[in-house]
Amino acid sequence: MNEVELLHQPTWRIIDQSSMGPAFPALQSFAMDDTLCASVGSGHSPAAARSWVHHQTIVLGIQDTRLPFLSRGIDYLNKMGYEVIVRNSGGLAVVLDSGVLNLSLIFPETQGKIDINRGYETMWILIKHMFAEFGMNIEAREIVGSYCPGSYDLSIGGKKFAGISQRRIKGGVAVQIYLSVNGSGSERASLVRRFYGLAKGDKETKFVYPCIKPELMASLSELLSVELTISDVMLRFLQVLKKFSANIYSSQLSQEELPQFEAYYARIVERNDKALQII
Template identity: 50%
Template sequence: MNLHSILTQETWRVIENSQFAPNHDALSSFALDDTLCEAVGKKQSPAVARSWVHDKTIVLGIQDGRLSALREGVEFLKADGWNVIVRNSGGLAVVLDEGIYNLSLILHEKDNNLSIEKGFETMVVFLRMLLAPYGIDFETGEIVGSYCPGRYDLSINGKKFAGISQRRIRGGVATQVYVCTSGSGSERARVIEHFYKRASDNEPNCCPPIYPEAMASLAEISSQHIAHSELNRRLIYLLNEYGHVIQTDLNEDETILFKTYYDRVKLRTKKVLLPLNI
Protein backbone atom coordinates (compact mmCIF):
# COMPACT_ATOMS: atom_id res chain seq x y z
CA MET A 1 0.00 0.00 0.00
CA ASN A 2 1.71 3.19 -1.16
CA LEU A 3 0.00 5.64 1.12
CA HIS A 4 2.28 8.52 0.11
CA SER A 5 0.83 8.27 -3.42
CA ILE A 6 -2.62 8.87 -1.92
CA LEU A 7 -1.34 12.01 -0.22
CA THR A 8 0.14 13.20 -3.52
CA GLN A 9 -2.45 15.52 -5.06
CA GLU A 10 -2.24 18.17 -7.77
CA THR A 11 -3.74 20.64 -5.29
CA TRP A 12 -4.37 20.57 -1.56
CA ARG A 13 -6.96 23.02 -0.30
CA VAL A 14 -6.48 24.07 3.33
CA ILE A 15 -9.31 25.42 5.46
CA GLU A 16 -8.10 26.47 8.89
CA ASN A 17 -10.85 26.66 11.51
CA SER A 18 -8.76 26.06 14.61
CA GLN A 19 -8.46 29.75 15.47
CA PHE A 20 -12.04 31.04 15.16
CA ALA A 21 -14.10 27.88 15.55
CA PRO A 22 -14.36 27.97 19.38
CA ASN A 23 -16.89 30.77 18.91
CA HIS A 24 -19.01 28.68 16.56
CA ASP A 25 -21.52 25.90 17.08
CA ALA A 26 -19.65 22.58 16.89
CA LEU A 27 -22.40 21.23 14.65
CA SER A 28 -20.96 23.49 11.96
CA SER A 29 -17.77 21.42 11.79
CA PHE A 30 -19.65 18.22 11.04
CA ALA A 31 -21.75 20.04 8.44
CA LEU A 32 -18.60 21.57 6.93
CA ASP A 33 -16.93 18.19 6.50
CA ASP A 34 -20.09 16.76 4.92
CA THR A 35 -20.23 19.74 2.56
CA LEU A 36 -16.59 19.40 1.55
CA CYS A 37 -16.92 15.63 1.25
CA GLU A 38 -19.65 16.07 -1.35
CA ALA A 39 -17.74 18.83 -3.16
CA VAL A 40 -14.60 16.67 -3.38
CA GLY A 41 -16.62 13.62 -4.40
CA LYS A 42 -18.20 15.57 -7.25
CA LYS A 43 -14.78 16.98 -8.24
CA GLN A 44 -15.96 20.50 -7.53
CA SER A 45 -13.10 20.90 -5.06
CA PRO A 46 -9.55 19.54 -4.84
CA ALA A 47 -8.51 17.45 -1.84
CA VAL A 48 -9.08 19.28 1.44
CA ALA A 49 -7.26 19.42 4.77
CA ARG A 50 -9.20 21.16 7.52
CA SER A 51 -8.15 21.75 11.11
CA TRP A 52 -10.70 22.67 13.74
CA VAL A 53 -11.14 23.28 17.46
CA HIS A 54 -14.27 23.85 19.55
CA ASP A 55 -14.90 24.83 23.13
CA LYS A 56 -16.25 22.41 25.80
CA THR A 57 -18.62 20.21 23.81
CA ILE A 58 -19.64 16.58 24.20
CA VAL A 59 -20.46 14.97 20.86
CA LEU A 60 -22.80 12.01 21.21
CA GLY A 61 -23.09 9.25 18.63
CA ILE A 62 -26.40 7.86 17.39
CA GLN A 63 -26.01 4.86 19.72
CA ASP A 64 -25.88 7.17 22.73
CA GLY A 65 -29.33 8.49 21.85
CA ARG A 66 -30.79 5.09 22.80
CA LEU A 67 -29.55 5.15 26.41
CA SER A 68 -32.36 4.46 28.88
CA ALA A 69 -31.70 7.46 31.13
CA LEU A 70 -30.27 9.85 28.53
CA ARG A 71 -31.99 12.86 30.10
CA GLU A 72 -30.13 12.38 33.39
CA GLY A 73 -26.84 12.04 31.53
CA VAL A 74 -27.36 15.18 29.47
CA GLU A 75 -28.52 17.15 32.52
CA PHE A 76 -25.27 16.19 34.27
CA LEU A 77 -23.18 17.41 31.31
CA LYS A 78 -25.04 20.69 30.97
CA ALA A 79 -24.87 21.38 34.70
CA ASP A 80 -21.09 20.99 34.38
CA GLY A 81 -21.00 23.60 31.59
CA TRP A 82 -20.80 21.30 28.57
CA ASN A 83 -22.58 21.89 25.29
CA VAL A 84 -24.14 18.66 23.96
CA ILE A 85 -24.68 17.79 20.30
CA VAL A 86 -25.44 14.60 18.38
CA ARG A 87 -23.51 13.78 15.21
CA ASN A 88 -25.28 12.05 12.35
CA SER A 89 -23.07 8.96 12.40
CA GLY A 90 -22.32 5.97 14.58
CA GLY A 91 -19.77 5.67 17.32
CA LEU A 92 -19.91 6.81 20.91
CA ALA A 93 -19.41 10.01 22.90
CA VAL A 94 -16.25 12.09 22.42
CA VAL A 95 -14.97 15.31 23.94
CA LEU A 96 -14.15 18.58 22.19
CA ASP A 97 -12.41 21.40 24.00
CA GLU A 98 -9.64 23.95 23.48
CA GLY A 99 -6.98 21.30 24.12
CA ILE A 100 -8.14 18.99 21.35
CA TYR A 101 -6.91 19.51 17.79
CA ASN A 102 -9.08 18.01 15.07
CA LEU A 103 -7.87 17.34 11.54
CA SER A 104 -9.90 16.19 8.53
CA LEU A 105 -8.36 14.91 5.30
CA ILE A 106 -10.97 14.82 2.55
CA LEU A 107 -10.20 12.89 -0.64
CA HIS A 108 -11.92 11.54 -3.73
CA GLU A 109 -12.78 7.89 -3.17
CA LYS A 110 -12.41 6.37 -6.65
CA ASP A 111 -9.51 8.50 -7.89
CA ASN A 112 -7.46 7.39 -4.90
CA ASN A 113 -8.81 3.82 -4.73
CA LEU A 114 -9.54 4.70 -1.14
CA SER A 115 -10.76 1.66 0.77
CA ILE A 116 -11.81 2.07 4.40
CA GLU A 117 -8.50 0.58 5.50
CA LYS A 118 -6.47 2.90 3.25
CA GLY A 119 -8.36 5.91 4.54
CA PHE A 120 -7.43 5.12 8.12
CA GLU A 121 -3.84 4.16 7.32
CA THR A 122 -3.30 7.34 5.29
CA MET A 123 -4.24 9.43 8.32
CA VAL A 124 -1.90 7.36 10.52
CA VAL A 125 1.01 8.00 8.12
CA PHE A 126 0.22 11.70 7.92
CA LEU A 127 -0.10 12.10 11.67
CA ARG A 128 3.25 10.39 12.23
CA MET A 129 4.83 13.02 9.97
CA LEU A 130 2.91 15.84 11.64
CA LEU A 131 4.17 14.87 15.10
CA ALA A 132 7.68 13.79 14.09
CA PRO A 133 9.37 17.13 15.01
CA TYR A 134 8.30 16.54 18.61
CA GLY A 135 9.91 13.10 18.71
CA ILE A 136 6.48 11.55 19.11
CA ASP A 137 5.67 8.11 17.74
CA PHE A 138 2.68 5.99 18.61
CA GLU A 139 0.93 2.66 18.30
CA THR A 140 -2.44 1.88 16.72
CA GLY A 141 -5.01 -0.50 18.16
CA GLU A 142 -8.04 -0.39 20.42
CA ILE A 143 -7.43 0.87 23.94
CA VAL A 144 -9.97 -0.80 26.21
CA GLY A 145 -11.35 1.68 28.72
CA SER A 146 -10.94 4.76 26.52
CA TYR A 147 -13.97 6.68 25.34
CA CYS A 148 -15.18 5.87 21.82
CA PRO A 149 -12.75 2.93 21.52
CA GLY A 150 -11.83 1.59 18.08
CA ARG A 151 -9.22 -0.25 16.06
CA TYR A 152 -7.59 3.05 15.13
CA ASP A 153 -7.04 4.41 18.59
CA LEU A 154 -3.60 6.02 18.79
CA SER A 155 -1.62 5.51 21.97
CA ILE A 156 1.78 5.81 23.64
CA ASN A 157 2.69 3.33 26.37
CA GLY A 158 -0.90 2.13 26.49
CA LYS A 159 -2.43 5.59 26.94
CA LYS A 160 -4.75 6.81 24.20
CA PHE A 161 -4.32 10.39 23.02
CA ALA A 162 -6.17 10.31 19.69
CA GLY A 163 -8.82 8.47 17.69
CA ILE A 164 -9.65 8.29 13.99
CA SER A 165 -13.06 8.13 12.33
CA GLN A 166 -14.23 8.15 8.73
CA ARG A 167 -17.26 9.42 6.82
CA ARG A 168 -18.17 8.82 3.15
CA ILE A 169 -20.59 10.99 1.16
CA ARG A 170 -21.27 11.05 -2.59
CA GLY A 171 -17.84 9.87 -3.67
CA GLY A 172 -15.86 11.81 -1.07
CA VAL A 173 -14.11 10.38 1.97
CA ALA A 174 -13.47 12.43 5.11
CA THR A 175 -11.00 10.85 7.52
CA GLN A 176 -10.99 12.69 10.82
CA VAL A 177 -8.68 12.51 13.81
CA TYR A 178 -8.97 14.18 17.20
CA VAL A 179 -5.69 14.71 19.02
CA CYS A 180 -5.59 15.54 22.73
CA THR A 181 -2.69 17.96 22.74
CA SER A 182 -3.04 19.41 26.23
CA GLY A 183 -5.09 19.20 29.39
CA SER A 184 -5.96 16.03 31.27
CA GLY A 185 -6.93 12.97 29.25
CA SER A 186 -8.14 11.18 32.37
CA GLU A 187 -10.35 14.12 33.39
CA ARG A 188 -11.99 14.10 29.96
CA ALA A 189 -12.55 10.36 30.24
CA ARG A 190 -13.98 10.80 33.72
CA VAL A 191 -16.63 13.19 32.34
CA ILE A 192 -17.69 10.54 29.82
CA GLU A 193 -17.61 7.85 32.54
CA HIS A 194 -19.97 9.87 34.75
CA PHE A 195 -22.22 10.63 31.78
CA TYR A 196 -22.63 6.95 30.94
CA LYS A 197 -23.31 6.00 34.55
CA ARG A 198 -26.13 8.50 34.71
CA ALA A 199 -27.45 8.01 31.17
CA SER A 200 -27.65 4.23 31.60
CA ASP A 201 -29.01 4.38 35.16
CA ASN A 202 -26.08 2.08 36.05
CA GLU A 203 -27.60 -0.63 33.87
CA PRO A 204 -24.83 -3.23 33.29
CA ASN A 205 -23.32 -3.98 29.86
CA CYS A 206 -25.16 -1.23 27.96
CA CYS A 207 -22.05 0.97 27.66
CA PRO A 208 -18.36 0.21 27.18
CA PRO A 209 -16.32 0.45 30.38
CA ILE A 210 -14.43 3.71 30.82
CA TYR A 211 -11.10 3.65 32.67
CA PRO A 212 -9.89 7.26 32.95
CA GLU A 213 -6.27 6.17 33.45
CA ALA A 214 -6.32 4.74 29.90
CA MET A 215 -6.25 8.24 28.39
CA ALA A 216 -3.73 11.09 28.40
CA SER A 217 -2.83 14.18 26.40
CA LEU A 218 0.40 14.62 24.48
CA ALA A 219 1.45 17.27 26.99
CA GLU A 220 1.09 14.72 29.79
CA ILE A 221 2.88 11.98 27.85
CA SER A 222 5.71 14.00 26.33
CA SER A 223 5.96 17.01 28.70
CA GLN A 224 5.82 19.26 25.63
CA HIS A 225 3.54 22.17 24.79
CA ILE A 226 2.32 21.61 21.24
CA ALA A 227 0.55 24.74 20.03
CA HIS A 228 -2.22 24.36 17.49
CA SER A 229 -0.72 27.21 15.49
CA GLU A 230 2.50 25.19 15.19
CA LEU A 231 0.56 22.15 14.00
CA ASN A 232 -1.14 24.30 11.37
CA ARG A 233 2.20 25.56 10.08
CA ARG A 234 3.52 22.01 10.03
CA LEU A 235 0.35 20.90 8.20
CA ILE A 236 0.91 23.37 5.37
CA TYR A 237 4.62 22.53 5.20
CA LEU A 238 3.86 18.82 4.79
CA LEU A 239 1.10 19.32 2.24
CA ASN A 240 3.47 21.44 0.14
CA GLU A 241 5.57 18.28 -0.18
CA TYR A 242 2.61 16.52 -1.79
CA GLY A 243 1.05 19.17 -4.01
CA HIS A 244 0.27 22.84 -4.56
CA VAL A 245 -1.41 24.33 -1.46
CA ILE A 246 -4.18 26.91 -1.59
CA GLN A 247 -6.05 28.39 1.36
CA THR A 248 -9.71 29.27 0.81
CA ASP A 249 -13.04 29.54 2.54
CA LEU A 250 -16.25 28.02 1.18
CA ASN A 251 -17.35 29.30 -2.21
CA GLU A 252 -20.91 30.46 -2.95
CA ASP A 253 -22.22 27.02 -3.99
CA GLU A 254 -20.60 25.34 -1.00
CA THR A 255 -22.11 27.92 1.34
CA ILE A 256 -25.58 27.02 0.07
CA LEU A 257 -24.83 23.29 0.42
CA PHE A 258 -23.45 23.87 3.91
CA LYS A 259 -26.81 25.29 5.04
CA THR A 260 -28.47 22.05 3.93
CA TYR A 261 -26.01 19.86 5.82
CA TYR A 262 -26.12 22.11 8.87
CA ASP A 263 -29.91 21.84 9.01
CA ARG A 264 -29.56 18.04 8.87
CA VAL A 265 -27.13 17.76 11.77
CA LYS A 266 -29.13 20.31 13.76
CA LEU A 267 -32.30 18.28 13.18
CA ARG A 268 -30.52 15.12 14.34
CA THR A 269 -29.58 16.81 17.62
CA LYS A 270 -33.12 18.14 18.08
CA LYS A 271 -34.67 14.72 17.47
CA VAL A 272 -32.55 13.22 20.21
CA LEU A 273 -32.40 16.03 22.75
CA LEU A 274 -35.60 18.06 22.30
CA PRO A 275 -37.90 15.33 23.65
CA LEU A 276 -35.85 15.38 26.87
CA ASN A 277 -37.15 18.92 27.62
CA ILE A 278 -33.77 20.07 28.85
Protein backbone atom coordinates in the same frame (compact mmCIF):
# COMPACT_ATOMS: atom_id res chain seq x y z
CA MET B 1 2.61 2.54 -0.17
CA ASN B 2 -1.04 3.29 -1.03
CA GLU B 3 -1.61 5.28 2.13
CA VAL B 4 1.25 7.69 1.35
CA GLU B 5 -0.07 7.97 -2.22
CA LEU B 6 -3.30 9.42 -0.86
CA LEU B 7 -1.32 12.19 0.84
CA HIS B 8 0.39 12.91 -2.51
CA GLN B 9 -2.34 15.11 -3.99
CA PRO B 10 -1.74 17.52 -6.92
CA THR B 11 -3.35 20.23 -4.78
CA TRP B 12 -4.37 20.53 -1.15
CA ARG B 13 -7.09 23.05 -0.38
CA ILE B 14 -6.81 24.16 3.26
CA ILE B 15 -9.76 25.39 5.32
CA ASP B 16 -8.53 26.46 8.75
CA GLN B 17 -11.26 26.89 11.37
CA SER B 18 -9.04 26.26 14.36
CA SER B 19 -9.23 29.77 15.82
CA MET B 20 -12.87 30.75 15.37
CA GLY B 21 -13.57 30.78 19.10
CA PRO B 22 -16.44 29.64 21.35
CA ALA B 23 -19.19 31.00 19.09
CA PHE B 24 -18.42 28.43 16.34
CA PRO B 25 -21.15 25.74 16.66
CA ALA B 26 -19.91 22.15 16.42
CA LEU B 27 -22.84 21.07 14.23
CA GLN B 28 -21.51 23.40 11.53
CA SER B 29 -18.35 21.30 11.35
CA PHE B 30 -20.27 18.21 10.32
CA ALA B 31 -22.08 20.23 7.65
CA MET B 32 -18.73 21.60 6.45
CA ASP B 33 -17.26 18.13 5.96
CA ASP B 34 -20.42 16.88 4.23
CA THR B 35 -20.27 19.87 1.86
CA LEU B 36 -16.59 19.30 1.14
CA CYS B 37 -17.20 15.56 0.56
CA ALA B 38 -19.80 16.40 -2.08
CA SER B 39 -17.62 19.11 -3.64
CA VAL B 40 -14.44 17.02 -3.73
CA GLY B 41 -16.34 13.92 -4.87
CA SER B 42 -17.91 15.79 -7.80
CA GLY B 43 -14.57 17.26 -8.89
CA HIS B 44 -15.57 20.85 -8.09
CA SER B 45 -12.83 21.01 -5.45
CA PRO B 46 -9.39 19.45 -5.13
CA ALA B 47 -8.60 17.30 -2.10
CA ALA B 48 -9.30 19.35 1.02
CA ALA B 49 -7.82 19.47 4.51
CA ARG B 50 -9.78 21.17 7.28
CA SER B 51 -8.84 22.01 10.85
CA TRP B 52 -11.35 22.89 13.54
CA VAL B 53 -11.62 23.53 17.28
CA HIS B 54 -14.82 23.67 19.32
CA HIS B 55 -15.10 24.82 22.91
CA GLN B 56 -16.74 22.87 25.77
CA THR B 57 -18.75 20.46 23.62
CA ILE B 58 -19.59 16.79 24.10
CA VAL B 59 -20.37 15.04 20.82
CA LEU B 60 -22.53 11.95 21.30
CA GLY B 61 -22.96 9.11 18.83
CA ILE B 62 -26.40 7.78 17.88
CA GLN B 63 -25.86 4.77 20.17
CA ASP B 64 -25.44 7.13 23.14
CA THR B 65 -28.96 8.49 22.61
CA ARG B 66 -30.28 5.02 23.54
CA LEU B 67 -28.89 5.17 27.08
CA PRO B 68 -31.72 4.49 29.57
CA PHE B 69 -31.18 7.62 31.69
CA LEU B 70 -29.74 9.91 29.03
CA SER B 71 -31.29 13.06 30.51
CA ARG B 72 -29.38 12.54 33.78
CA GLY B 73 -26.10 12.33 31.90
CA ILE B 74 -26.84 15.39 29.77
CA ASP B 75 -27.93 17.41 32.81
CA TYR B 76 -24.58 16.62 34.42
CA LEU B 77 -22.62 17.67 31.32
CA ASN B 78 -24.62 20.90 31.07
CA LYS B 79 -23.90 21.67 34.73
CA MET B 80 -20.19 21.13 34.02
CA GLY B 81 -20.44 23.80 31.31
CA TYR B 82 -20.64 21.60 28.21
CA GLU B 83 -23.02 21.80 25.28
CA VAL B 84 -24.22 18.38 24.09
CA ILE B 85 -24.82 17.52 20.44
CA VAL B 86 -25.38 14.30 18.46
CA ARG B 87 -23.30 13.76 15.33
CA ASN B 88 -24.67 12.27 12.13
CA SER B 89 -22.21 9.37 12.09
CA GLY B 90 -21.17 6.41 14.18
CA GLY B 91 -19.00 6.19 17.26
CA LEU B 92 -19.62 7.19 20.87
CA ALA B 93 -19.14 10.23 23.12
CA VAL B 94 -16.04 12.40 22.66
CA VAL B 95 -14.90 15.61 24.34
CA LEU B 96 -14.11 18.76 22.36
CA ASP B 97 -12.54 21.79 24.03
CA SER B 98 -9.93 24.46 23.36
CA GLY B 99 -7.11 21.89 23.77
CA VAL B 100 -8.48 19.44 21.18
CA LEU B 101 -7.63 19.93 17.51
CA ASN B 102 -9.77 18.17 14.90
CA LEU B 103 -8.41 17.49 11.42
CA SER B 104 -10.28 16.28 8.35
CA LEU B 105 -8.77 15.00 5.12
CA ILE B 106 -11.28 14.87 2.25
CA PHE B 107 -10.34 12.71 -0.74
CA PRO B 108 -12.09 12.01 -4.07
CA GLU B 109 -12.89 8.42 -4.95
CA THR B 110 -12.59 9.20 -8.67
CA GLN B 111 -9.39 7.12 -9.00
CA GLY B 112 -11.09 4.03 -7.52
CA LYS B 113 -12.70 3.17 -4.22
CA ILE B 114 -10.75 4.05 -1.08
CA ASP B 115 -10.87 1.10 1.29
CA ILE B 116 -11.94 2.09 4.81
CA ASN B 117 -8.68 0.82 6.36
CA ARG B 118 -6.69 2.74 3.75
CA GLY B 119 -8.35 5.94 4.93
CA TYR B 120 -7.49 5.19 8.56
CA GLU B 121 -3.90 4.26 7.70
CA THR B 122 -3.46 7.50 5.76
CA MET B 123 -4.41 9.59 8.79
CA TRP B 124 -2.16 7.49 11.02
CA ILE B 125 0.78 8.09 8.66
CA LEU B 126 0.07 11.83 8.61
CA ILE B 127 0.17 11.99 12.42
CA LYS B 128 3.39 9.94 12.55
CA HIS B 129 5.01 12.42 10.13
CA MET B 130 3.78 15.38 12.21
CA PHE B 131 5.47 14.12 15.39
CA ALA B 132 8.38 12.12 13.95
CA GLU B 133 11.05 14.31 15.60
CA PHE B 134 10.07 13.07 19.06
CA GLY B 135 11.08 9.50 18.20
CA MET B 136 8.03 8.02 19.93
CA ASN B 137 6.21 4.92 18.70
CA ILE B 138 2.67 5.96 17.77
CA GLU B 139 0.50 2.84 17.71
CA ALA B 140 -2.87 2.33 16.02
CA ARG B 141 -4.96 -0.19 17.96
CA GLU B 142 -8.02 -0.19 20.15
CA ILE B 143 -7.39 1.13 23.65
CA VAL B 144 -9.97 -0.72 25.75
CA GLY B 145 -10.97 1.60 28.57
CA SER B 146 -10.81 4.79 26.47
CA TYR B 147 -13.87 6.76 25.39
CA CYS B 148 -15.12 6.17 21.85
CA PRO B 149 -12.79 3.15 21.43
CA GLY B 150 -11.94 1.93 17.94
CA SER B 151 -9.42 -0.20 16.08
CA TYR B 152 -7.51 2.93 15.01
CA ASP B 153 -7.13 4.64 18.37
CA LEU B 154 -3.74 6.37 18.33
CA SER B 155 -1.64 5.91 21.45
CA ILE B 156 1.84 6.27 22.88
CA GLY B 157 2.88 3.84 25.61
CA GLY B 158 -0.66 2.47 25.83
CA LYS B 159 -2.25 5.89 26.42
CA LYS B 160 -4.71 7.15 23.83
CA PHE B 161 -4.46 10.71 22.53
CA ALA B 162 -6.54 10.51 19.33
CA GLY B 163 -9.42 8.74 17.63
CA ILE B 164 -10.19 8.49 13.91
CA SER B 165 -13.53 8.28 12.10
CA GLN B 166 -14.73 8.37 8.50
CA ARG B 167 -17.67 9.70 6.55
CA ARG B 168 -18.51 9.05 2.89
CA ILE B 169 -20.81 11.18 0.73
CA LYS B 170 -21.25 11.41 -3.05
CA GLY B 171 -17.83 10.18 -4.11
CA GLY B 172 -15.94 11.97 -1.36
CA VAL B 173 -14.32 10.44 1.71
CA ALA B 174 -13.72 12.48 4.88
CA VAL B 175 -11.21 10.97 7.31
CA GLN B 176 -11.50 12.82 10.62
CA ILE B 177 -9.34 12.76 13.74
CA TYR B 178 -9.52 14.44 17.12
CA LEU B 179 -6.13 15.15 18.71
CA SER B 180 -5.86 15.87 22.42
CA VAL B 181 -3.11 18.49 22.09
CA ASN B 182 -2.91 19.86 25.63
CA GLY B 183 -4.76 19.76 28.92
CA SER B 184 -5.52 16.60 30.88
CA GLY B 185 -6.56 13.53 28.92
CA SER B 186 -7.58 11.74 32.11
CA GLU B 187 -9.83 14.64 33.21
CA ARG B 188 -11.64 14.50 29.86
CA ALA B 189 -12.04 10.74 30.30
CA SER B 190 -13.34 11.17 33.86
CA LEU B 191 -16.02 13.52 32.56
CA VAL B 192 -17.22 10.96 30.02
CA ARG B 193 -17.02 8.15 32.59
CA ARG B 194 -19.31 10.12 34.93
CA PHE B 195 -21.70 10.77 32.02
CA TYR B 196 -22.02 7.05 31.29
CA GLY B 197 -22.37 6.25 34.98
CA LEU B 198 -25.37 8.57 35.25
CA ALA B 199 -26.91 7.88 31.82
CA LYS B 200 -26.70 4.08 32.08
CA GLY B 201 -27.14 3.60 35.81
CA ASP B 202 -27.48 -0.03 36.89
CA LYS B 203 -29.72 -0.93 33.97
CA GLU B 204 -28.71 -3.74 31.60
CA THR B 205 -28.37 -2.65 27.97
CA LYS B 206 -28.05 -4.66 24.77
CA PHE B 207 -25.22 -2.42 23.62
CA VAL B 208 -22.01 -2.60 25.63
CA TYR B 209 -20.93 0.92 26.54
CA PRO B 210 -17.25 1.50 27.37
CA CYS B 211 -16.00 1.04 30.91
CA ILE B 212 -13.70 4.05 30.94
CA LYS B 213 -10.35 4.05 32.72
CA PRO B 214 -9.18 7.68 32.77
CA GLU B 215 -5.53 6.73 33.30
CA LEU B 216 -5.48 5.26 29.77
CA MET B 217 -6.00 8.65 28.10
CA ALA B 218 -3.57 11.58 27.84
CA SER B 219 -2.82 14.64 25.74
CA LEU B 220 0.16 14.91 23.40
CA SER B 221 1.65 17.57 25.68
CA GLU B 222 1.57 15.05 28.55
CA LEU B 223 2.92 12.17 26.46
CA LEU B 224 5.70 14.12 24.74
CA SER B 225 6.63 16.16 27.84
CA VAL B 226 6.43 19.42 25.90
CA GLU B 227 3.78 22.14 26.07
CA LEU B 228 2.14 22.08 22.65
CA THR B 229 -0.40 24.64 21.46
CA ILE B 230 -3.04 24.31 18.77
CA SER B 231 -0.95 26.69 16.62
CA ASP B 232 2.15 24.49 17.05
CA VAL B 233 0.27 21.43 15.82
CA MET B 234 -1.37 23.37 12.97
CA LEU B 235 2.09 24.38 11.73
CA ARG B 236 3.22 20.74 11.79
CA PHE B 237 0.07 19.74 9.91
CA LEU B 238 0.66 22.27 7.12
CA GLN B 239 4.37 21.47 6.89
CA VAL B 240 3.63 17.77 6.34
CA LEU B 241 1.01 18.47 3.67
CA LYS B 242 3.53 20.70 1.88
CA LYS B 243 5.91 17.72 1.72
CA PHE B 244 3.30 15.78 -0.23
CA SER B 245 2.00 18.47 -2.59
CA ALA B 246 3.59 21.21 -4.67
CA ASN B 247 0.39 23.24 -4.50
CA ILE B 248 -1.28 24.12 -1.21
CA TYR B 249 -3.62 27.06 -0.73
CA SER B 250 -5.91 28.52 1.91
CA SER B 251 -9.62 28.79 1.21
CA GLN B 252 -13.15 29.11 2.56
CA LEU B 253 -16.37 27.76 1.07
CA SER B 254 -17.08 29.09 -2.42
CA GLN B 255 -20.29 30.88 -3.41
CA GLU B 256 -21.37 27.67 -5.15
CA GLU B 257 -20.79 25.60 -2.02
CA LEU B 258 -22.63 27.88 0.42
CA PRO B 259 -26.20 26.79 -0.53
CA GLN B 260 -25.14 23.15 -0.19
CA PHE B 261 -23.64 23.90 3.23
CA GLU B 262 -26.89 25.57 4.35
CA ALA B 263 -28.88 22.53 3.24
CA TYR B 264 -26.56 20.06 5.01
CA TYR B 265 -26.53 22.22 8.14
CA ALA B 266 -30.34 22.41 8.28
CA ARG B 267 -30.52 18.62 7.91
CA ILE B 268 -27.95 18.04 10.66
CA VAL B 269 -29.69 20.46 13.05
CA GLU B 270 -32.99 18.67 12.42
CA ARG B 271 -31.41 15.24 13.06
CA ASN B 272 -29.70 16.52 16.20
CA ASP B 273 -32.97 17.95 17.57
CA LYS B 274 -34.81 14.73 16.77
CA ALA B 275 -32.14 12.61 18.44
CA LEU B 276 -32.35 14.70 21.62
CA GLN B 277 -36.18 14.89 21.64
CA ILE B 278 -36.32 11.54 23.44
CA ILE B 279 -35.10 13.17 26.64
